Amino acid sequence: MSIRVAVVGGAGYIGGELLRLxxxxxxxxxxxxxxxxxxxxxxxxxxxxxxxxTDQRFLAPEDLSDYDVxxxxxxxxxxxxxxxxxxxxxxxxxxxxxxxRLRDPAVFQRYYGLRHDTPGALDSFVYGLPELHRAExxxxxxxxxxxxTAAAAILALHPLAAGDLITGRVVVDARTGSSGAxxxxxxxxxxxERSGAMRVFAPVGHRHEAEISQETGRTVTMTATGFEAVRGxxxxxxxxxxxxxxxMAVRRAYRRHxxxxxxxxxxxxxxxxxxxxxxxxxxxxxxxxxxxxxxxGLGTADAAIAVGALDNLMKGGAGNAVQCMNLRMGWPEExxxxxxxxxPI
Numbered sequence: 001m002s003i004r005v006a007v008v009g010g011a012g013y014i015g016g017e018l019l020r021l022x023x024x025x026x027x028x029x030x031x032x033x034x035x036x037x038x039x040x041x042x043x044x045x046x047x048x049x050x051x052x053x054t055d056q057r058f059l060a061p062e063d064l065s066d067y068d069v070x071x072x073x074x075x076x077x078x079x080x081x082x083x084x085x086x087x088x089x090x091x092x093x094x095x096x097x098x099x100x101r102l103r104d105p106a107v108f109q110r111y112y113g114l115r116h117d118t119p120g121a122l123d124s125f126v127y128g129l130p131e132l133h134r135a136e137x138x139x140x141x142x143x144x145x146x147x148x149t150a151a152a153a154i155l156a157l158h159p160l161a162a163g164d165l166i167t168g169r170v171v172v173d174a175r176t177g178s179s180g181a182x183x184x185x186x187x188x189x190x191x192x193e194r195s196g197a198m199r200v201f202a203p204v205g206h207r208h209e210a211e212i213s214q215e216t217g218r219t220v221t222m223t224a225t226g227f228e229a230v231r232g233x234x235x236x237x238x239x240x241x242x243x244x245x246x247x248m249a250v251r252r253a254y255r256r257h258x259x260x261x262x263x264x265x266x267x268x269x270x271x272x273x274x275x276x277x278x279x280x281x282x283x284x285x286x287x288x289x290x291x292x293x294x295x296x297g298l299g300t301a302d303a304a305i306a307v308g309a310l311d312n313l314m315k316g317g318a319g320n321a322v323q324c325m326n327l328r329m330g331w332p333e334e335x336x337x338x339x340x341x342x343x344p345i
Contacts, residue, residue: 017318148316150211156308177229232279277309285341286319
């Protein structure tokens with residue numbers, strides 16, 4: 001038996017990735033896809049990879065009815081107002097914007113520059129990272145999917161933070177591909193400007209900093225750099241280990257937390273071309289690779305780095321959203337998400 005789903009805001013990169021996954025999902029019927037700008041036009045005109053998979057056209061948002069699940073892929077700061085007007089759209093709402101990720105409205109205002117329209121609704125959303133919130137997500141009717149760099153950093157840091165193996169401030173150095181800026185990105189993402197560049201676009205105060213701090217309980221400083229790839233996020237998180245914590249203790253923590261996780265792999269090898277997590281080989285997959293390095297090679301015996309990598313449109317977005325839906329519906333989490341990535345690419 002299939003469930004009926006709607007994708008609200010389906011014309012962008014995240015919307016297209018959601019459709020790619022949902023159209024092939026064995027228990028889903030894509031009943032509606034909206035776009036204000038493209039209402040009436042064919043979906044495969046915006047998402048040419050979907051040719052032959054669907055003959056549907058974009059609906060205007062006012063033509064929506066009711067559904068089992070609604071995926072909201074609207075722009076940041078738009079969802080809160082939209083959801084207030086369409087609260088009865090679906091029993092399960094999965095939001096991929098930033099509007100309901102942060103529990104504290106004051107923190108939201110600090111990072112997004114405006115007051116939250118519906119601060120009373122923040123507590124009704126569960127942070128959509130199954131590896132940390134699986135029990136809550138099983139009964140959730142509203143889910144806030146993490147930001148892409150936030151998901152990579154949180155998963156990379158979680159074994160260290162949960163085990164109280166680190167102390168002091170965490171410094172996150174993040175690199176992200178051009179699709180992270182969305183389909184409506186401006187001049188800075190023109191090929192002539194982006195090609196060959198390593199552009200520090202958020203030297204301090206990146207918005208995902210707040211999510212990482214919220215979910216790890218650590219004070220976080222984050223810098224974000226754009227690199228030439230289309231897909232992919234990599235984070236290198238600099239931490240100080242507590243006294244007496246050695247490499248074996250760190251390795252045990254990662255194994256303990258992730259040995260049974262389908263979509264998180266621990267990658268921390270001594271040799272080879274892919275010794276540490278690298279987004280290139282994760283393109284199209286719902287995997288997040290995490291790794292670490294410790295010791296005197298970092299300049300001091302009590303220093304460490306935690307590394308995370310993922311596809312920003314998949315485990316950093318649409319794939320993680322589908323994983324949350326599967327979990328909420330009581331289905332295997334990997335349903336429709338088993339693509340392993342490509343190599344070489």
